[in-house]
Amino acid sequence: MVTATFRFYEELNDFLAPERRKREFASTCARAATTKHMIEALGVPHTEVELILVNGESVGFDRLLQGGDRVAVFPKFEMLDVTPVLRVREHPLRLIRFVADAHMGGLAHLLRMAGFDTLYDNNFHDKEIEAIVVRDGRIVLTRDRELLKRRAITHGCYVHALKPPQQFCEIFERLDLGRGAHPFTLCLECNVPLHPIGKAEVLTRLPPSVRERFETFSTCDNCHRVFWEGSHWRRMRDLLNECMGIEPIPKIASGI
Incomplete structure (x- = not known):
């Protein structure tokens, strides 16, 4: 067994025992224990970690810990580009899915x-x-x-x-x-792209009030639901505006 000193930063402390939060603490490590093994043994999922420094040097999850090592573990940085020292993930995702x-x-x-x-x-x-x-x-x-x-x-x-x-x-x-973000382009039930459809093609499927008030529609090829501008989506649009910090987006989408 060897002993290393750990310090976790910002929201990573939420995963730690209370007595270990926002302070340095020593922990014993099995011989040949990696940074990933010890970080998770202390309660922090590796997916929450963006940067690991051991004795001031940026390392990956496979770094073997030695007696006396000082380990600093950081979450995602919102305002600081750490790309030059980042080693925990070699292959960033090309698509956000x-x-x-x-x-x-x-x-x-x-x-x-x-x-x-x-x-x-x-x-x-x-x-x-x-x-x-x-x-x-x-x-x-x-x-x-x-x-x-x-x-x-x-x-x-x-x-x-x-x-x-x-x-x-x-x-x-x-x-x-x-x-x-591309709001209201996917079917909420099927997770597949919506596409525009003419009003005449769906007219018999629309409630009378919708026929009178709306002209623009889209549909899902999988479940065949029809979507249109609808007042009950206002709260959803407001939520998007709040989170995205953008001007109000065009109304769309109630569905049958």
């Missing part, structure tokens, strides 16, 4: 609303999610820290907020999603 665990249905719905490809099934098991990540290279969204510790899951977010609207804004801010 998500897979949400079984308890994140409300968040998945809101992300689809914003135009982000988000897989969700309330029957997803951890092994299924891990397989999806390996296959598609998606970002895992969960409140299950043990899921995020799985080796194959390289990109993930532990969602701190409890309610979907707050979860939505948390993920938007944390991952800086505003520039990649």
Whole structure:
């Protein structure tokens, strides 16, 4: 056994035992223990970590710890570019796509609303999610820290907020999603692209009030639901505006 000194910063402290938060502390490590092993043994999922310094040097998750090492662990930096020293992930994701665990249905719905490809099934098991990540290279969204510790899951977010609207804004801010958002372009049920459709083609499927008030429609080729501008989406648009910091977006989408 060897002993190393650890210090975790900012929100990573939320995962630690209270007596270890916002301070240096010593911890014994098994011989040949890596930074990843010890960080997760102390309670922090590796997906929450953006930068590790050992004795002032940027290292990856595979660095073997030695007696006397001083380990500083940082979360994602919002205002500081650490790319020149970043080593924990060698392959950034080219596409922002998500897979949400079984308890994140409300968040998945809101992300689809914003135009982000988000897989969700309330029957997803951890092994299924891990397989999806390996296959598609998606970002895992969960409140299950043990899921995020799985080796194959390289990109993930532990969602701190409890309610979907707050979860939505948390993920938007944390991952800086505003520039990649394309609101109301995906089916909220099927997660596939919507496309425009003429009013005449769907006229018989519309409620009388909708026929009178709306002219622009879109549809999903998978479930064949029809979407139109609708007042009950106002709160959703307001939420997008709040999280994205943009001017109000055009109204769209109630559906049948």
